[in-house]
Amino acid sequence: xxxxQTIAVVLDSTVRLSIPLICAAMAGLWSEKAGVxxxxxxxxxxxxxxxxxxAAHVSGxxxxxxxxxxxASVALALLHGFAAITWRGNQIxxxxxxxxxxxxxxxxxxxxxxxxxxxxxxxxxxxRFGELALPxxxxxxxxxxxxxxxxxxxxxxxxxxxxxxxxxxxxxAFLLKRTRFGLxxxxxxxxxxxxxxxxxxxxxxxxAAVAICGLLCGLGGTYLAVAQSAGFxxxxxxxxxxxxxxxxxxxxWRPWRALGACLLFGLLDAVAIRLQGVSLPGIGLVPVxxxxxxxxxxxxxxxxxxxxxxxxxxxxxxxxxxxR
Amino acid sequence: MxxxxxxxxxxxxxxxxxLVSAAxxxxxxxxxxxxxxxxxxxxxxxxxxxALGSAEGIGFTLYYATNFIFTGLAVAVAFHAGLFNIGGxxxxxxxxxxxxxxxAALSAMPGFLSAAGFLAAPVAILAAAAGGAAYAFIPGWLxxxxxxxxxxxxxxxxxxxxxxxxxxxxEIIGRTGSMQPETPDFPAQVLLTPMHRLLAPLGxxxxxxxxxxxxxxxxxxxxxxxxxxxxxxxxxxxxTVGANPRAAAYAGISPAAVTMIAMAISGALAGGLAVNxxxxxxxxxxxxxxAGYGFVGIAVxxxxxxxxxxxxxxxxxxGVLYQGGAELSFDKPTITRDMVVVIGGVLILFAGALDGLFxxxxxxxxxxxxMG
Numbered sequence: 001x002x003x004x005q006t007i008a009v010v011l012d013s014t015v016r017l018s019i020p021l022i023c024a025a026m027a028g029l030w031s032e033k034a035g036v037x038x039x040x041x042x043x044x045x046x047x048x049x050x051x052x053x054x055a056a057h058v059s060g061x062x063x064x065x066x067x068x069x070x071x072a073s074v075a076l077a078l079l080h081g082f083a084a085i086t087w088r089g090n091q092i093x094x095x096x097x098x099x100x101x102x103x104x105x106x107x108x109x110x111x112x113x114x115x116x117x118x119x120x121x122x123x124x125x126x127x128r129f130g131e132l133a134l135p136x137x138x139x140x141x142x143x144x145x146x147x148x149x150x151x152x153x154x155x156x157x158x159x160x161x162x163x164x165x166x167x168x169x170x171x172x173a174f175l176l177k178r179t180r181f182g183l184x185x186x187x188x189x190x191x192x193x194x195x196x197x198x199x200x201x202x203x204x205x206x207x208a209a210v211a212i213c214g215l216l217c218g219l220g221g222t223y224l225a226v227a228q229s230a231g232f233x234x235x236x237x238x239x240x241x242x243x244x245x246x247x248x249x250x251x252x253w254r255p256w257r258a259l260g261a262c263l264l265f266g267l268l269d270a271v272a273i274r275l276q277g278v279s280l281p282g283i284g285l286v287p288v289x290x291x292x293x294x295x296x297x298x299x300x301x302x303x304x305x306x307x308x309x310x311x312x313x314x315x316x317x318x319x320x321x322x323x324r
Numbered sequence: 325m326x327x328x329x330x331x332x333x334x335x336x337x338x339x340x341x342x343l344v345s346a347a348x349x350x351x352x353x354x355x356x357x358x359x360x361x362x363x364x365x366x367x368x369x370x371x372x373x374x375a376l377g378s379a380e381g382i383g384f385t386l387y388y389a390t391n392f393i394f395t396g397l398a399v400a401v402a403f404h405a406g407l408f409n410i411g412g413x414x415x416x417x418x419x420x421x422x423x424x425x426x427x428a429a430l431s432a433m434p435g436f437l438s439a440a441g442f443l444a445a446p447v448a449i450l451a452a453a454a455g456g457a458a459y460a461f462i463p464g465w466l467x468x469x470x471x472x473x474x475x476x477x478x479x480x481x482x483x484x485x486x487x488x489x490x491x492x493x494x495e496i497i498g499r500t501g502s503m504q505p506e507t508p509d510f511p512a513q514v515l516l517t518p519m520h521r522l523l524a525p526l527g528x529x530x531x532x533x534x535x536x537x538x539x540x541x542x543x544x545x546x547x548x549x550x551x552x553x554x555x556x557x558x559x560x561x562x563x564t565v566g567a568n569p570r571a572a573a574y575a576g577i578s579p580a581a582v583t584m585i586a587m588a589i590s591g592a593l594a595g596g597l598a599v600n601x602x603x604x605x606x607x608x609x610x611x612x613x614x615a616g617y618g619f620v621g622i623a624v625x626x627x628x629x630x631x632x633x634x635x636x637x638x639x640x641x642x643g644v645l646y647q648g649g650a651e652l653s654f655d656k657p658t659i660t661r662d663m664v665v666v667i668g669g670v671l672i673l674f675a676g677a678l679d680g681l682f683x684x685x686x687x688x689x690x691x692x693x694x695m696g
Contacts, residue, residue: 039410039479079673089677092408092475096622097673104665105356112360112658239483246480287495293487296480303472 004146008153010270015154016228018266019162020045020237023220024244025251025258026165026172027213032253033176034209035189035315036084037091040076040098041217042241048073048221050106053120053232054113056127056225065127065226066161070218076102077214078207085206088319099241107234118234120225129159129227159227161219168216173255185209189313192320202320217241246299249310265295330687337683342627342634345674345682346641353667360658367652367659374651375644381651383519383533387605389643390535393542394596395621396639397549400630401593402474404553405586406566411463411478412594412618414485415456419595420602421489422455423448424497424609427510437513444513445603449541452599453592459485460591461584468580474587486612493611505611516604538600545593546632552589562586594618616665623668626676642668 024041031038051072056065076098083094107118114120137156140148176182188195188205196202220240225232243265251257272291279285303310332341354364375385395412402409409415426448430437437444463477492498493505516537520530553559561582564572569579601613620642627641628634642664649661674682 039475083673083677087678087680089680090408091677092410093622093626093672094677096410096619097669097677100619100623100665100669100672102669104662104667104669107662108356108660108666109360111660111662115657118660118662242479242483245476249476287491289487289491293484296483300466300472300477300480300484303476304466304470305472306470 004149005153008149010267010274011150011154012157013270013273014263014267015158015162016266017269018262019158019165019223019228020220020240021244021247021262021265022165022169022259023216023223024241025247025262026168026255027216027220028245028248029172029176029253029255029258030185030209030216031213032248032316033189033313034185034206035192035313035318035320036081036206036210036213037095037317038080038210038213039092039095039242039245040080040102041213041244042237042239043095043099043102044073044076044214044217045221045224045241046099046106046235046237047076047102048218049225049236050102050110050120050221050232052218052222053123053225054110056123057121057231060125060127062123062127062129062226066219066222069222069226070215073218073221074211074214077210077217081207081210084319085203085210088321091317091319103235106232110232110234118232120232123226123230127226128230129161129223131157132160132163133157159223161223161227164219165223168219169255169259176255181208186313188320189315192315196320196322202322206320220244243295246295249299249312250302252310253312268292268294330683332683332687332690336686336690338629338631338634341679341682341686342629342638342675344686345678346627346638346671348682349667349670349674352670353663356663356666357659362656362659367656370655371648371652372644373648374654375648378531380531380533381647383530383535384650385640385643385647386539387533387535387600387643388646389639390539390542390600390604391597391617392620392624392639392642393546393636394593394600395618396624396628396635397545397596397632398590398594398618399621399625400628400632400635401549401553401562402586402590403625403630404559404566405562405582406569407464407467407583407586407590408475409460409463409478409587409590409594410475410619410622411460411481411591412597412621413614413616414478414482414618415459415591415594416597416614416618417482417485417489418459419452419456419591420598420609420613421492421497422458422595423452423598423602424507424510426451427507427514428497430514431508431511437511441513444511445516448510448514448603449599452595452603454595456595456598457588457592460587460594464584464587467587468583474583482618489611493609497609499608507609509608510603514603515607516599518604534605536600536604538596538604541599542596543636545596546636549593549635550632558582558585594621620664620668623671623675627671 024045028038028041048069052065052069055068056062080094080098083089084091110118110120134156137152141152184205188202192202224236247258247261250261268291272288275286276288357364357367375381398412399409430444463474466472466477467474497507499506499508519535520532523530561577564577565579565582572579597617602609624635624638627638645664649664653660
């Protein structure tokens with residue numbers, strides 16, 4: 001395998017590994033932009049992965065899986081909203097609850113229904129999202145040197161939710177930046193009192209943002225179980241929801257930068273997998289764990305203000321109390 | 325936490341509200357049991373018999389409760405300073421590494437072990453506490469001096485600790501020639517005495533269970549935390565900073581110093597998990613020994629209202645659920661012990677995030693404030 005091909009393969013797995021991160025990061029962005037801190041991205045993706053795998057198995061349709069995944073995730077998101085918005089509860093506490101609830105419920109139900117320690121039966125055929133070949137991918141590979149290979153390996157050949165995920169980044173950036181709705185969402189995260197004074201419902205906007213957050217986590221979780229893997233495994237999100245949270249902070253709560261951060265963290269993951277057990281000249285056996293810990297360490301360093309500065313939306317984390 | 329919307333008498337606030345939310349959480353779990361086609365009353369009976377129906381069951385229950393006392397206290401102490409320490413898992417992991425390093429050092433000193441073996445266990449326990457404290461001090465320092473939110477940094481540090489543990493156990497302190505990521509067995513002098521052996525000379529015959537002297541340490545920690553929080557100058561400073569950092573600063577208390585100290589104490593308490601598991605039961609450090617106890621500690625602290633008495637009772641409840649759940653899953657394979665995680669999650673939601681709802685419910689029942 002020549003160098004170009006190696007690079008193409010690594011970039012391809014970078015994209016694959018980034019998709020759940022991208023979905024969850026966009027989800028976190030919506031919630032936090034509206035002033036609702038969400039550390040329950042992990043749990044929502046996990047419950048979505050479980051619901052999607054079960055629905056896809058029962059119905060034999062991957063799209064039905066996506067629907068179920070989104071429903072389950074939105075339900076948890078609304079629960080978070082109920083606690084955080086309606087009852088002005090502690091948003092961190094509620095997020096922890098969502099994560100634990102999802103981790104427990106998925107395994108309890110999965111084990112009760114299938115008796116395989118929480119795993120769901122393997123999916124195949126139409127129950128799983130297949131790889132979509134973009135037009136001319138094969139032709140470009142043979143006729144266009146270099147770029148053709150990249151097009152075929154890296155850009156073409158992903159599952160439908162992967163392309164949806166990229167569309168969601170575009171939609172998130174556009175909606176938040178260029179529409180009235182987006183402006184209101186951002187306003188409610190910076191200065192909810194002003195939004196309230198303008199006669200717009202703070203709770204309504206926050207619920208909308210939280211529901212969108214659930215939808216996006218649903219997409220990410222579904223991708224994990226029904227496209228990347230062929231079924232649900234306990235703890236299959238493996239901290240991706242938290243890496244996405246890190247990506248949002250790293251990107252200073254901006255959609256395109258968050259996409260970049262997710263791709264960077266995906267690349268680190270891809271490189272770590274590639275270097276597993278590989279001995280490099282001068283370094284020796286690469287400590288893969290160091291690469292895996294890098295996203296978390298980078299976020300800590302960033303948060304500490306050693307490089308750049310992280311400025312979250314002003315009202316994020318604080319419940320809105322109407323003045324009386 | 326958010327400001328109290330309804331006024332309740334103290335006994336209702338401290339005892340009734342947690343009880344009601346715990347009952348509601350168990351009710352939800354019962355509904356899940358119904359949902360998977362089992363009889364919740366039968367399941368409850370099996371669970372209680374498994375946890376409390378025999379001396380062996382009680383031993384296991386108290387052994388699990390030991391873990392929850394430590395992790396619950398860790399969360400509670402940070403709560404009093406207004407800090408939310410989600411890093412119990414990571415701090416316990418590093419505490420375990422600290423204990424393992426101390427054991428490795430002690431193993432290399434056979435002379436010391438044979439001459440002053442009685443000092444070995446305290447050294448290992450202190451090493452665990454120091455490891456946990458140091459690892460919690462980092463987010464405390466970052467919060468106090470650099471303004472990074474302790475919630476985010478402790479989450480991130482959990483993953484860093486996990487990665488570090490994998491690397492160390494595989495490459496540095498792991499058992500050579502073993503496929504399992506675990507350390508060699510600790511020297512016999514550092515191990516904590518099992519309760520059944522401790523009490524045997526007194527004529528008390530107990531079945532062999534993992535319950536060990538770490539349980540006594542946990543009880544001691546409950547008393548120590550009560551003394552610390554309500555009977556010392558430092559505890560007063562911690563509570564003041566937790567209630568209002570600006571007022572504390574005005575009163576001459578340094579919120580930065582209190583933040584760092586409270587986090588370090590919190591981490592040292594989380595280290596108790598490593599003491600019970602590594603020094604008390606497994607007698608070596610194994611990967612992922614924290615097994616989610618750190619997160620359940622959040623539920624314990626919330627349900628216990630941050631008070632040692634409450635934490636002790638909540639830890640006991642989760643001990644019953646853990647041990648009973650294990651027995652239950654023997655008889656009813658469809659109900660796995662992950663049900664406890666569900667209950668923990670629902671309890672965190674009810675006793676923590678939906679506290680306002682439950683306070684209002686209780687107020688309504690008591691005829692104060694009313695509904696709506």
